[in-house]
Amino acid sequence: MKNILLLLICSICLQGCQPKDENVIQLVQEPSYSASLSSNAKYAVISTANSGVQLWALDTQQLKYTWHNETNQNNVIDTHISPNNRYAATLSKDSVALWKMNDGKSLGWWSLPSSGQSVAVANNGALLIGLNNGSVMSLDSVKGSLIQFLGHNERINSVALSADGRFALSGSNDQQAILWHATTGQPIHKWQFNSRVIKVALSQNGALSFAGDSTNDARIWNNQSGQELSRLNIKRRKMNFSAARFINNDSQLLTGTPAREVLVWQNDSGKKIATWKVKRTKKAKTKGAVVYSVSHNNIQSVTSISSNGLVESWPLLSH
Secondary structure (H helix, E strand, O other): HHHHHHHHHHHHHHHHHOOOOOOOOOOOOEEEEEEEOOOOOOOEEEEEEEOOOEEEOOOEEEEEEEEEEOOOOOOOOEEEOOOOOOEEEEEOOOEEEEOOOOOOEEEEEEEEOOOOEEEEOOOOOOEEEEEEEOOEEEEEEEEEEEEEEOOOOOOHHHHHHOOOOOOOEEOOOEEEEEEEOOOOOEEEEEEEOOEEEEEEEOOOOOOOEEEOOOOEEEEEEEOOOOOEEEEEEOOOOOOOEEEEEOOOOOOOOEOOOOOOOOEEEOOOOOOOOEEEEEEOOOOOOOOOOEEEEEEEEEOOOEEEEEEOOOOEEEEHHHO
16 A cells, blocks of 8 residues: 555656656747748748738847838748848748848838749848749849749749759749759759749758758759759658758758658658657647748757647657
């Protein structure tokens, strides 16, 4: 009887003394439309339904700035942070804005000729915008120059820029992924899919491209040769990607899906080497959560931010 009582007391102590999960941060309690992590997972930009676009410092969990595009309407559908953490871009259906992250000041606001879909920003503040009419706009915010790429003929779903702003990548409903010279608008390589391209990503040095379509076709290419490096070894009939980033000296690809998944892939083989599921909040009305952005820091920790307002981290070395 004493042994049973002792076990019961120990069990109660263990349940009551469990440490809180320090790898989960709740940034917002309201719905969000988009969110981006910085490449080192130190900052997050999140577009909320009612409180504007918020820039957070994740190490201190401090709200640094709140931004709005041209009006006080909360209509930003896509966001991006430059690799050097100097700039943040916010995109609504009819405008794009550029912000300085060190002081929160606006560097400009530009109206769009067609409905915006996706945005990326380089270390020099250059912007790349994918539009609903099938065109891609390259905007030099310093020089004020604008180049329009016209290689697609249907809606652009995703765009990406190299860190130096020299190379651009776009994916479209026309079933193509196109690599461009961002400063001239000239195409370098075109890659064909059998369904619409949902997500694209470029390595920071512009050496590798990734694109995934609306089924289970996801590929990585060498940008110099245009040759396919690998196809992700996807075992199921359908896997869409909502986030992608090259990590670990471009040896691996980190991805997120609309089905709460965060995954790591080996670039040379396409093999999946790690997977996690993001949490649901207690007040969540649906079982799902879209992984908006993924990142990887110098201490081998993988981080995600999702539509439930949670920032979550996992140790990569354990896999």
